[in-house]
Amino acid sequence: MATQEDLDELQDKLDLLIISYLDLFDKYQASRAEISRALSDGFFNLAQANFNAPNRGRYGQDMYDNRMQALRGVRIAVDETDVTAYTLTDLTTPPEIENSEKVELETSPKLDGSEPESVKEKDSGLLDQANSDTPDADPDDSEAALTLANPKTDPLRWFGILRPTALGSAQKNFVHSLPPIMKLVSTLSDIESHEKRIRDLRHTVRGMRKELGINLDDEPAEEPAEEPVLMPSLEKLSISNNTAGDETIDGDRSEGTTSGERPDEGTEKVIKSTE
């Protein structure tokens, strides 16, 4: 038999969950901003390199190497709460990846359609380690994956030895957009799991209130979103400079965050908006 104390405890738990849920949105937006900054700086540096190119011709896919191998991969680990953690790994130090299946991620082309320079950096091998027992991303790992063990494999060499420094800056920008992308997808997975838990908890709380005979007038008449909430799919989050995409996703999120002053209402809205 449920008591008022049980209910209060559950409601406190729900509040805490919602607070951490909102924190996740903050993290999400920060990662988004970081990615946008890195990519826009990267493309701009690329334009600068083309403007200053000492030899005619554009730095782009004309100079790509067909023998290209992915230099960085993604390690995917799922923990017991169904949260998936994505970590960047360096594929140039091979032993642990021998048995893994490599899949190339799609990279959306730039809006203006010119050569997606970033492809060389972004073609990550996808490393499936679903049963890994290290679910938490180690930030040091990601940083280490950004520096190449063997400079001979540096794709920058495709563009000649004496290339403008702006091209190097562009590469750095693109490479540095990778850790926030990993953070972003991990956060999204966390958000998804939070939403599920909040929904379950709300359901329990409502049941308990009914049982205790508490007036349900302040509750919405209908139960929102019974079916699983659809998160923005990975394609939508693909590495792209598409600002339209950014706006859609950010728009959804910020709605939830800003209207979250009263936690209950806030969640309601978020869940609705992601339906």
Add this chain to the structure above:
Amino acid sequence: MEGLFFNIHSGYVEGIVRGYRNSLLTSSNYSNLTQCETLEDLKLQLTPSYGEQLSNVASPFPTSTIAAKATEKLVQDFRYLRAQATGALAKFMDFLTYSYMIDNVALLITGTLHERDTKDLLERCHPLGFFEGLPALCVASNIEELYSIVLVETPLAPFFKDNLRSADLDELNIEIVRNTLYKSYLEAFHEFCTTDPELSGTATAELMSEIIGFEADRRAINITLNSFGTELSKSDRKKLYPEIGKLHPEGTLMLSRADDPEAVRLAIEIVGEYRSFFDQGGIGQGGGGIGGGTQKSLEDVFYQKEMELAKGTFTHHFTFAVVYAWLKLQEQEIRNITWIAECIAQNQKDRIGNYISVF
């Protein structure tokens, strides 16, 4: 005296070039271009100059299309001029195409090294640098073969004379081949302009000597700045410096010993006008560094100077240098348009004014 006979052979070409020069975009054109909100607007603004080439471009189009179409126009105009040219002017214009050939050779052998499809690569070659043996370049696996199989029958053969070594073609060696070819090319072009019986002592010799010297210095400085942190050794680097220009020999000797941008600054300070370049360009940014706001990179300052030299040639009469100047101005115009298009496409208007315009 020279004016008495110049027009018999080359007057028409000079007249046409001056006409071309008048159709180059001016500052007011550029300020209109920078006001554009979309690439479609930009295309509309470019109609007076590039209407014919851009008319069939369907939207949306990438910025590279604008560059490609503008280059098409350049090639068309150049070929028309070349068809009219005779005697020394024809040879002079051939020299202009050699630099494109060198770029094409580098593009093709790099592509072959990277196992790219030859057909694709040939399409990407600059049309002005196309020559008969170009597709055969793909068979070469080392520098000696490259020379003996292909380049020996091309106009580039003389530039190879002192640079033969039987090294494999890897990225480093391709870079060395490209730069040594360019060095020999600049020296040969300089020699042609100053010693050819039809040209020595004329305004052409004087103007071209200055322009080619400047180009040589610029290359030496760029090579040095871009070589920091690469595997290019100092002794190899030294061989890439052209032996002409204001920096040769003391400046290039100092450049060959430079380890950082500060040493480059010291080396080029022996030439008064270059000293101010470094002050304007901001040291430590290497080449093409990204500063904030309207900060110019060293390359921008060099391009600005090059454009001013080119503009200056039009104050002289009876000279071939105007052809060279027009080609450079037109190339810069294409770079400017691409830059503006790039800024519009990426919605980064704060640095859209970094184009280089001298008219």
